[in-house]
Each structure stands twice: as C-alpha cells, then as structure tokens.
Amino acid sequence: MHQGTGKKASEYSDQELVGLFSEPEKREYAFNLIVLKFQERLYWHIRKILIDHDDTDDILQNTFVKVWNGLENFRLDSGLYTWLYRIATNEALSFLNQKKRRLALSLATLEKKLSDSLDADEYFNGDELQIKLQKALLTLPDKQRIVFNMKYFDEMKYEEIAEILGTSVGALKASFHHAVKKIEKYILEH
Amino acid sequence: MDALNKISPELAKISKEIPFRIPENYFEEFPDRLQGRIRAREKTGVDEKRMMAFKPYLAAAVLIIVALISGTLIFRNIAQKRSLQNLHAEISQTVERELYYISEETILRVMNYTTGQEAVTISNHTEEIIDYLMNEDIPLNEIIDAF
Structure with missing residues (x-):
C-alpha cells in the first residue's frame, strides 16, 4: 500500500503512473511505484538472458536509471511495460556484447562460460x-534465446513480443520454431 | 501448451518453473538501493551537466593547443634543418676560401704532422730505395713490380 491511497503498486494503470511522475513533487513516489x-518481471527477463545474478542486478538498475531519465518524454504510444521490457532487453544485449568484446570472447566461449557459471551458480x-x-x-543466438524465453517462460503473445523486439510476428514464429527444434x-x- | 507438445514433446515434459534463485529480501531491498544510486548520480550529474556545457569549448581549446604545439614543432624542425644547411654551406665556403690562401707545402706539413712521424719516415725510406734502385741501373719495370 502506498501514500494513503490504499492502492497497491500493481493496481496503478500506466496512465496513472506516468501522470504522477509528471508532477515534480510526486516524481519519486511514482517512480517507486513503477519499480x-x-x-520482478524485468528481473526475471534479464536473468534468463544473463544467467548470473550480479550481472542481472547491475542491468536491472541500469534499466531503471534509464527509465528515471527518460520517463518524462514517454508518451504512452506503447504500454509502459512494453517500453520497460524493450529497455531491459537492449541493456542486457549490450551488456552481453560488451562482455564478449571486453573479454575478447567468441560466442562459443561466452556460451561455455555462462554454461559453467550455471553449474557453479549458488542461485x-x-x-x-x-x-x-x-x-x-x-x-x-541471443535474440532467438530471448524470443524463446518470452514465448515459453513468460507465455507472451507474438504480437507483444513483436512490439518489444521490433520484429514481425512471422519472423518470431519461425525463430521460436527453430529454437524449439535446436533445444530438442x-x-x-x- | 498444446502447440509446443506438437512441435516438441520432449520439451513439453520439462517444468516451466524458472530454476534460478535470488538472495534473500532482494526485491524488498532493491527499490532503496536503486533510489540511492539515482540520488548519487543526480549529484554527480550536476557536475556532468556543467562539463557537458563546457565540452565544445574544451574540445576547441584542446584542438587549438594541439595545433599550436604541432605548428611549433614543425617550425622548429624546419628552422633546425635550415640552420644546419646554412652551417654546412658556411663551413664549405670558409674552407674553400681559406684553402685558396694555404700553400700546398703547409697542407703537406699539416698532413705529416697529423699522420705522425712514422708516415714521414716510411715516405723518406721509399724515396731512398727508389733513388738507390735507379742508381744501380735496374730497369724501371722491375722497380714498378717491386712496389
């Protein structure tokens, strides 16, 4: 429950949250509600991409910092969740690419590293x-993995995924199908 | 998920539960940690904004300094080359001028002085030998062969 309204954070609509954020004195409060x-949903989305908890924590913070800086200009053309998901996905993908470059790792080596960390992960x-x-x-491939995660674990509709990833529904269906076959x-x- | 069962019965058997765990109270503590980070960034962000405002001027100043340093270095290099060339020309002119007034005898004396006494001695011996051989009526081609 928050600031005497008797409402839970999950009960606020996107419009309400964005509206509150636009009022300077309620900015922090609104942002806290958004967080x-x-x-949780963003954490699990990022965690499935990065596997490691500490990396996920960093990227989740980066995501929300970007939200804090950019929410003022957000125009509700898409849903708030879609926008957040898009930022989180881009942040996670950039992090993976940076990690590959920083450690001069090939894709196969990074997969191996993540796979090893899976065995050793206390979480x-x-x-x-x-x-x-x-x-x-x-x-x-990273993007195929993200499509699979969103469809399989998060049970999102192709239309939602398409809006977040900026890909066509047909391409997503094909991507998911290939992913399933490879996993099997x-x-x-x- | 019936569709998945059709595509991959193997995959459909696996639990969809996410197999990762998180540290205790992670989500309870996350908002406060995040607010702390944002406040810290806002503080440093003010300085960053000031720096951003000065950035174009700073870049221009750096460019000017680099251009000035490069210019100075290039100018010095050219000047050094010129002064070296001038020095060489001056030396060769002086040597030429002075050599004109120096007699061959003086030059030979200086050469003998610089090459040492040994060179002079050898030169005297050679002349003596040649004189001796000439006096003994030895044919010239034999003398030449001997040297």
Whole structure:
C-alpha cells in the first residue's frame, strides 16, 4: 500500500503512473511505484538472458536509471511495460556484447562460460532436465534465446513480443520454431 | 501448451518453473538501493551537466593547443634543418676560401704532422730505395713490380 491511497503498486494503470511522475513533487513516489510494479518481471527477463545474478542486478538498475531519465518524454504510444521490457532487453544485449568484446570472447566461449557459471551458480536450483534446458538455451543466438524465453517462460503473445523486439510476428514464429527444434536436438543428444 | 507438445514433446515434459534463485529480501531491498544510486548520480550529474556545457569549448581549446604545439614543432624542425644547411654551406665556403690562401707545402706539413712521424719516415725510406734502385741501373719495370 502506498501514500494513503490504499492502492497497491500493481493496481496503478500506466496512465496513472506516468501522470504522477509528471508532477515534480510526486516524481519519486511514482517512480517507486513503477519499480515495485515491474521489478520482478524485468528481473526475471534479464536473468534468463544473463544467467548470473550480479550481472542481472547491475542491468536491472541500469534499466531503471534509464527509465528515471527518460520517463518524462514517454508518451504512452506503447504500454509502459512494453517500453520497460524493450529497455531491459537492449541493456542486457549490450551488456552481453560488451562482455564478449571486453573479454575478447567468441560466442562459443561466452556460451561455455555462462554454461559453467550455471553449474557453479549458488542461485541455481533446477533439476537435471532444467539445467539441460538452460544449457541448450545458451547454444542459441541471443535474440532467438530471448524470443524463446518470452514465448515459453513468460507465455507472451507474438504480437507483444513483436512490439518489444521490433520484429514481425512471422519472423518470431519461425525463430521460436527453430529454437524449439535446436533445444530438442540438444536435449536428446546430451 | 498444446502447440509446443506438437512441435516438441520432449520439451513439453520439462517444468516451466524458472530454476534460478535470488538472495534473500532482494526485491524488498532493491527499490532503496536503486533510489540511492539515482540520488548519487543526480549529484554527480550536476557536475556532468556543467562539463557537458563546457565540452565544445574544451574540445576547441584542446584542438587549438594541439595545433599550436604541432605548428611549433614543425617550425622548429624546419628552422633546425635550415640552420644546419646554412652551417654546412658556411663551413664549405670558409674552407674553400681559406684553402685558396694555404700553400700546398703547409697542407703537406699539416698532413705529416697529423699522420705522425712514422708516415714521414716510411715516405723518406721509399724515396731512398727508389733513388738507390735507379742508381744501380735496374730497369724501371722491375722497380714498378717491386712496389
């Protein structure tokens, strides 16, 4: 519950949140509501891309810092969640690319590193099949992995994913289909 | 997800639960940590904004300084080359002028002085030998062969 309105953060609409944020004296309060409303979903979205908790924490903070700086200019052309998801996805992808460049890693090496960190991660508690699925996911190209995550784990509609990633629904369907086939092959072979 | 079952029955068997965990109270503490970071950035952001306002002037100043330093270095280099060329010309002119007034004898004396006594001695011996050989009526081609 927040500031005497009796409403939970999740009960505020996008319009209400953006409206509150535009009032200077309520800016911090509105931002706090946005964080409370979206932090978990964005965290899991980023975590599935980056695997590591600390990296995810950094990128989640970066995402919200960008939201804080850019929300004033947000015009509700798309949903707030779509916009947040897009920022988070771009931040996570940039982070992965920077990591590859910084460590001069090839794609295969980065996959191996992420896969190893999966085995050693104290915050990973999946069963054998889930570990295998995560490892299979790491063999996919970054964008294909994101499509798979959004469709499979988050059960998002293709139209929503298309709006976030700026891709056509047809391309997304094909991407998901390829991802599933590759994952199945990996699981059967390992 | 029936569609998935059709595409991949193997995958459909796997639990969709996300197998990652998070540190205790992570989501409860996250908003405060984030606010702290934003406040810290806002403080430094004021300085950054000032720096951004000065950035074009700073860039122009840096460019001017670099141009001045490069110009000075290039000018000095050219001047040094010129003064070296002038020096060489001056030396060769002086040597030519002075050599005109110096007699061959003086030059030979100086050469003998600089090459040392040994060179002079050898030169005297050679002349003596040649004189001796000439006096003994030895044919000239044999003398030449001997040297």
